[in-house]
Amino acid sequence: MSLDQRIGTIVLVVAVIALILGAMGYMQASKIASIEDRISALEERIKALEERAQAPGTTTTVTETRTERAVETVVETETVVRERVRLTVIGPWSGDEAKYFQAVLDEYMRRNPGVEIKYVTMRAEDLATSLPLQFAAGTSPADVVITPWAWWIVEMAKNGYVEDVTGLVNKDEYVAGTVDAVVWDGKVWGAPFTMWLKPGFWYKKSFFQANGLEEPGSMDEFMALLDKIKGIPGVKNPIVTGDSVGWPISDVTEHFIIAVGGPDLQLKLINGEASFTDPEVRTVFEQYLVPLIRDGYFSEPIEWTQAVTLWWNEEYALYFMGTWITGMVDNPDDLGFFPLPGAKGVVGGADYIFVPKTAPNKEEALKLLEFLATEGQAIHVSQPAGKIPTWTKVPASELWGPMQTVYSKVVELNLQILPDLDDSVGGDWQTLFWDQLKLLWVNPDSLDQVLATLTQEFPGG
Amino acid sequence: MKSRLRENLRAYGFLAPALLLLGVFVVYPIVGTIIISLETQSGLGLGNYLEVLSEKSPSKALVIPGNLGGPPPWGALVHNMVWILVHVPLTTFLGLMLAYMLIHVYGRSLVKSIVFLSMIIPMVVGGLIIRFIFDSQVGVIPRIFDTLGVESLARTWTAYPETSLASLILGSVWLWLGFSLTIHSAAVDSVPRSLIEAARIDGASEWQIFRRVIAPAVWPATLTVMVMTLLWDLKIFDIVYAATQGGPGGSSTVLAYVMWLYFARALDYGRAAATAVILTILTLAAASYMIRRSLRG
Numbered sequence: 203m204s205l206d207q208r209i210g211t212i213v214l215v216v217a218v219i220a221l222i223l224g225a226m227g228y229m230q231a232s233k234i235a236s237i238e239d240r241i242s243a244l245e246e247r248i249k250a251l252e253e254r255a256q257a258p259g260t261t262t263t264v265t266e267t268r269t270e271r272a273v274e275t276v277v278e279t280e281t282v283v284r285e286r287v288r289l290t291v292i293g294p295w296s297g298d299e300a301k302y303f304q305a306v307l308d309e310y311m312r313r314n315p316g317v318e319i320k321y322v323t324m325r326a327e328d329l330a331t332s333l334p335l336q337f338a339a340g341t342s343p344a345d346v347v348i349t350p351w352a353w354w355i356v357e358m359a360k361n362g363y364v365e366d367v368t369g370l371v372n373k374d375e376y377v378a379g380t381v382d383a384v385v386w387d388g389k390v391w392g393a394p395f396t397m398w399l400k401p402g403f404w405y406k407k408s409f410f411q412a413n414g415l416e417e418p419g420s421m422d423e424f425m426a427l428l429d430k431i432k433g434i435p436g437v438k439n440p441i442v443t444g445d446s447v448g449w450p451i452s453d454v455t456e457h458f459i460i461a462v463g464g465p466d467l468q469l470k471l472i473n474g475e476a477s478f479t480d481p482e483v484r485t486v487f488e489q490y491l492v493p494l495i496r497d498g499y500f501s502e503p504i505e506w507t508q509a510v511t512l513w514w515n516e517e518y519a520l521y522f523m524g525t526w527i528t529g530m531v532d533n534p535d536d537l538g539f540f541p542l543p544g545a546k547g548v549v550g551g552a553d554y555i556f557v558p559k560t561a562p563n564k565e566e567a568l569k570l571l572e573f574l575a576t577e578g579q580a581i582h583v584s585q586p587a588g589k590i591p592t593w594t595k596v597p598a599s600e601l602w603g604p605m606q607t608v609y610s611k612v613v614e615l616n617l618q619i620l621p622d623l624d625d626s627v628g629g630d631w632q633t634l635f636w637d638q639l640k641l642l643w644v645n646p647d648s649l650d651q652v653l654a655t656l657t658q659e660f661p662g663g
Numbered sequence: 664m665k666s667r668l669r670e671n672l673r674a675y676g677f678l679a680p681a682l683l684l685l686g687v688f689v690v691y692p693i694v695g696t697i698i699i700s701l702e703t704q705s706g707l708g709l710g711n712y713l714e715v716l717s718e719k720s721p722s723k724a725l726v727i728p729g730n731l732g733g734p735p736p737w738g739a740l741v742h743n744m745v746w747i748l749v750h751v752p753l754t755t756f757l758g759l760m761l762a763y764m765l766i767h768v769y770g771r772s773l774v775k776s777i778v779f780l781s782m783i784i785p786m787v788v789g790g791l792i793i794r795f796i797f798d799s800q801v802g803v804i805p806r807i808f809d810t811l812g813v814e815s816l817a818r819t820w821t822a823y824p825e826t827s828l829a830s831l832i833l834g835s836v837w838l839w840l841g842f843s844l845t846i847h848s849a850a851v852d853s854v855p856r857s858l859i860e861a862a863r864i865d866g867a868s869e870w871q872i873f874r875r876v877i878a879p880a881v882w883p884a885t886l887t888v889m890v891m892t893l894l895w896d897l898k899i900f901d902i903v904y905a906a907t908q909g910g911p912g913g914s915s916t917v918l919a920y921v922m923w924l925y926f927a928r929a930l931d932y933g934r935a936a937a938t939a940v941i942l943t944i945l946t947l948a949a950a951s952y953m954i955r956r957s958l959r960g
Contacts, residue, residue, distance in 0.1 A: 331927040357930055445822065447908050503822045504800060512800070630928035633908070634722050641912030644823050648912065659720050 287566045288318045293348040294553065296323040298529060302585035306578045310570060317566060326351045327447075333558075337363035342558040345567035346574070348395060352383035353628030355556050359391040365557040365564065367393055370572045379621060380552050380592045392556035393575035396582045396589035399619065400453045400549045401612055402541035403441070403520040404513075404527055410538065415519075417540040424543055428499050431519040440499050442518035443643060444506030448636020449624070451503065454522040455491065455639055456549055456623050461542035462486045465618050468547070472626045478656040487642075487649055495646045503643055525608055526588035534586070534604035539611070547618035551625050552592045627661060634659050693943070700936035711937035715925075721913030723921050725941075734825045735914035739921045742828055746917070747896045749832050750839070755888050757836070758843025762851045763877050775844060782841035790905025793834030794821050804830075821907050824914035831906060831915055838902070839895065843888045850884035851877060890953035897946050918942045 295303050300323055307319045324332075326349045336342060337358065349355065358364045368390045373381045376394055384392035410416070413434055418424040431440040444450030460468050463482050470476035476483060494500055501509075501518060510530050513521040521527070528534045541548060555574050557567045579591040580600045590601065590609055601609055612619075624632040638652045703710035718724050726738035735742065761778070765771040781789070797820035799805045809817035820830035854877060862872045878885070900919035903909055909916035909924075919942060926935035 327927065330930075331923070334930070448910070502799060502819055504819075505794070505798070508800065629930070630722070630924050633924060633928050634720060637722055637908065637910040637912060640822070640910050641824060641914075644911060652912075655721060 286316055286318060287563055288320065289346065289563055289566055289570060290320045290322060290344040291346045291348065291570070292322045292324045292329065292344040294323070294325055294350060299526070299587060302529070302587040303582065305585055306574065306581045309581050310573055310578065314569075317570075319570070326354070330354055334358070334361070334363070337361070337558060337560060340560055342560040342562065344558070345561040345563050346555060346557055346570050348553050348555050348574075350551060350553050350625060351628060352392065352552075352554050353626065355384050355392045355554055356386045357628075358556075358558075359386055359389075363559055364391045365559050365561070365568065366391065367557065367568065367571060370568060371575060375576075375594055377550075377552075377592045377594060377619060379619075383552075383621065383626065384554055384556075392554040393571055394552040394592040395555050395574055396579050396587070397550050397552035397592050397619075398524040398526055398589055399608070399612060400457065400522070400524045400551075400622075401608060401617070402457065402539045402545070402548065403522050404537060404539045405520055406514065406516065407536050407538045409516050409519060417538070418543050420543045428494075432499070434519070436516065437519055438517050439501035440518070441494075441520045441522065442501045442509045442513045443503045444509045444521070444523065445503030445640070446506045448633070448640050450506050450509075450523065451639045451643055452624050452636055453524070453549065453622075457522060457542060457545070458490050459483065459486050459623075460547045460549070460620060461545035462490060465547035465620050468549075468620050468623060472621060472623055474660060474662060477660065478653040484653065487653065492642075492646045492649055495643055500643065503640060524588070525590070525605065528588040528602075528604045528608065529586040537604065539608065541615065541617065545617065547620045548612060549622045550590075550619040551622040629661060631659055631661055696936045696939055696943075699932055700940045702933055711933040712941070715921075715934050715937045715941065722909055722916060723924055724913070725918070725921070735828050736824065736912055736916065739909075739916040739918050742915065743897060743899070743917050745828065746832055746835070746899065747893055750835055750896050751889055751892045753836050754839050754843045754892050755885060757840055758888060759847045759851075759878065759881065759885060760873075761840075761844050762847035763873055765848065766851060775848060778844050779841035781838045782845075784838070786838065786901035787905045789834070789838045790902035793830060793838075793902060794906045796834065797821055797826075797830040821915075822911060824910075824912050827907050827911065827915040831902060834906070835896075835899065835902060839892060842891070846884050846888050847881060850881035854880045886953070886956055890949060893949050894946055897942065897949065918945075 291307065293300070293303060300321065304321060307321060311317055311319055322344065329347065329349055330351070333343075333347070338361075355364060366389050371381060371390045371393045373390070377397070380394040380397070381390060384390060384394075405415075413430075415427060415430060418427050428440040431437055441454075443454075456468065459471070463486055467476060467482060471478075471483070478484075504512065506523075507530075509518070509521065510523075510527065512518060514531055528537060531537060555571050557564060557571055561567045576593050576595070579593045580596045583589050583591050583596060583601050583605065586602050586604075588602075588605060590605060598606060598609060624635045627635075635656060638655055641648055642652045698707075700711055701707045701709070715723075716725060719727075721727065721736045724736070724738045725740040727736055727741075730737050731741070737745070765774060768774065784792070796802050797804050799809075799817065799819045802819070804820065805817045808814075816826070818826075820826040858876055858880070859872055862876050867875065898919055899917050900923065903915060903917050903920045904923070907915045909920045918938060922935050922938040922942065925931045925938055929935075
């Protein structure tokens with residue numbers, strides 16, 4: 203190897219070594235810079251976490267560890283104390299009705315900043331299909347469940363799926379009879395929420411005025427009113443029949459039972475002390491309902507929300523419906539109602555709140571139940587939901603304007619609030635009741651068969 | 664011998680995940696349902712089956728012998744049978760006919776897509792649509808009969824016992840036609856054009872070509888459509904639930920709806936399970952017929 207070659211080799215080796223050293227130095231510098239960046243980022247995070255720790259609902263623990271090679275900071279966040287609770291509430295309302303109920307939940311969340319509530323809509327029929335399986339499996343999709351089916355809550359309680367709320371519900375503070383619907387084995391298994399009334403036939407005041415119609419004072423006047431309405435051009439039938447799974451028809455039927463047979467007859471039917479083939483029940487059908495159906499005073503069953511529109515457009519003059527109709531029309535001030543002359547009572551029904559035994563946050567759920575069953579009712583009835591409170595401590599002045607008018611009329615007429623027949627009996631008899639009445643409405647000649655079927659299939663009958 | 668054992672073990676190893684899933688999600692629930700269906704207050708027995716079969720309530724009865732000569736209700740099982748008798752031939756024939764007719768139509772894919780749309784609609788929504796199609800206020804069908812002056816059919820079909828079952832069956836033809844058309848279209852497209860042209864040269868009319876060439880050539884597809892439709896008819900629930908709730912007066916109940924009534928309304932799980940088992944036996948009988956026919960080729 204020549205000298206030049208040797209020098210060249212040495213230069214090359216030196217250059218390579220220099221390059222390696224330079225690269226190592228650069229890497230080290232980058233690493234240090236990276237560690238510094240991480241340290242400052244972690245410092246910022248620690249600061250943020252410390253700030254959060256001051257806020258309600260979070261406790262932060264910061265741990266710093268040093269190693270030989272670099273400084274590493276480990277931050278652990280634990281939510282132990284004042285943890286934010288997330289509750290799920292299942293209820294039957296959707297659309298505007300859900301919006302009115304949300305106002306109650308919003309108020310609860312405002313009062314309890316550590317609680318977050320998610321509302322899920324589920325009809326009673328769907329609850330009955332899915333919840334028993336989940337309860338049996340030891341889970342629950344919700345912390346609080348609201349349903350109009352008191353009988354179903356009792357059935358669930360019998361299976362051991364419902365939390366006992368006897369200590370939370372003071373029976374004396376509620377409208378008489380409402381708590382009884384959820385009592386079994388001497389214990390209370392649910393709490394009543396707000397209630398609706400099915401006070402009578404609704405009409406448009408402007409339509410009555412324009413056609414010189416007046417509320418009837420007797421059954422004869424009622425018949426005369428229907429005849430007069432029949433003669434008004436553009437009116438298809440005096441009374442529109444709401445169709446759904448069947449409840450609108452059962453409501454008007456119950457109103458006739460109460461008006462003609464008296465409140466006691468309704469209660470006897472609920473308790474199984476009277477049957478549908480009894481002469482006094484038969485009279486209600488034979489002398490009142492069937493002739494009205496046969497002579498076209500009632501319309502063919504029409505989907506009930508569609509019927510609201512048709513009735514409001516004056517294709518029909520009267521509509522038997524619950525108080526929630528006040529929130530479904532454009533101008534509730536133009537709404538009037540009258541019960542059947544002679545009626546001493548009207549049907550009222552509450553929604554019921556219960557806490558499943560397998561609720562994920564049982565303790566918080568029970569607190570929410572207590573609120574909904576008491577102060578929460580005041581908020582709900584102030585909304586255009588068409589409801590009145592079952593908790594008697596809510597003053598009438600808290601009611602939404604149009605409902606104050608309805609409520610005062612019910613009080614003025616001294617109408618007793620009675621339980622809903624099919625909601626009280628429940629089970630598959632309720633479905634049968636709806637279905638048989640739908641049959642009667644399109645085929646009034648089937649009366650004997652309908653009454654016999656309802657009697658034979660009555661629970662324990 | 665050892666290698667065979669090893670081969671078997673390997674095969675079972677591959678099958679194990681599928682068998683495990685089937686065992687947990689299919690076999691276990693079936694066995695569980697059978698056990699529940701046999702549980703009575705006095706121990707295991709056939710009490711639930713006897714009660715389900717002898718039920719007289721119009722909304723839950725499987726057969727109402729006294730009504731068979733008149734309008735419904737005839738009982739859920741009879742309603743299912745009527746459904747099958749009307750729906751299966753109608754859907755199969757219309758699907759095949761449309762598939763053949765569309766061979767000659769320009770833009771047939773668009774027509775097929777439109778017909779197939781009904782298959783995409785969830786059945787519950789389909790039930791609601793049926794309700795409105797047959798509604799006297801807004802429905803097309805009563806309007807047509809109103810124009811024709813047929814008063815008895817110019818009303819809400821789902822509200823009357825004479826027409827409620829018919830409205831559901833006709834509605835289900837519309838909902839299921841897309842399936843029949845799709846399967847038949849694929850089969851008709853695979854028939855060699857030379858066969859059709861040869862028949863035409865021999866002087867066969869369009870009807871003769873359809874009957875003697877197309878229909879036999881697509882028979883395996885037709886059989887599949889028939890059996891799938893039959894199984895669907897046996898299990899039908901959603902549209903009944905959404906459109907009529909089995910009414911009025913139990914005139915449109917079906918087996919699956921009766922099962923739901925026992926389960927969700929009466930909370931009687933024993934009878935619900937017994938109804939489910941009866942439904943499964945009927946479905947299995949239909950399915951085994953299909954498999955046997957398919958194996959026979």
